């Protein structure tokens with residue numbers, strides 16, 4: 507074993523600052539006279555520096571790392587697991603950086619999509635607010651205590667015309683009373699009709715309302731024993747018609 511080989515392990519420990527007395531003093535004495543060992547020490551020290559930097563900086567050359575690890579490995583133990591751990595550890599900053607890039611890209615994408623969604627929701631919200639305001643205005647118009655309700659009616663309210671017929675089929679007697687009937691042109695007349703259960707309407711009298719709109723029919727000529735289904739009134743030419751010539755303006759079912 508040459509002197510250099512004897513100091514090889516001590517050199518590595520020395521480079522790490524871990525060599526203790528009395529080996530430290532012996533090595534320092536040898537370094538004072540041995541240029542190759544000085545050179546090796548410088549190499550190891552630069553390896554050590556690189557290793558320290560490697561946790562945050564560039565990866566040291568694989569060759570130097572292997573040599574250093576081999577140098578500091580305890581006698582008789584396979585240092586295989588150590589470099590594996592170191593390899594992973596040294597790659598960690600890159601893995602973290604890569605992961606951060608992926609996460610940043612994902613978040614940027616996510617943020618862009620969220621911004622779009624928020625813009626959509628804001629627009630929809632503003633539309634709904636507008637619709638709600640319109641609805642509230644409508645409801646307020648009805649429910650507000652200040653809201654006034656005004657009902658409009660014809661300026662000159664006319665009472666509704668009304669006709670009442672009293673009919674006794676067994677005797678064929680009829681009394682008819684008319685109220686609030688509008689006046690007719692001179693060539694027209696109101697005609698009352700008895701509508702039997704079976705058969706055509708039977709004429710039951712003509713009338714013209716007076717100036718107050720009233721008229722009365724008493725016992726117009728009618729056949730005896732006719733069951734009335736209803737009574738109706740049409741407007742006919744003066745003199746009346748044997749059968750209605752227009753649609754009834756009034757109708758009442760016989761009870």
Ligand SMILES: [Zn+2]
Pocket residue numbers: 509510513536540541542543544
């Ligand atoms: Zn030497």
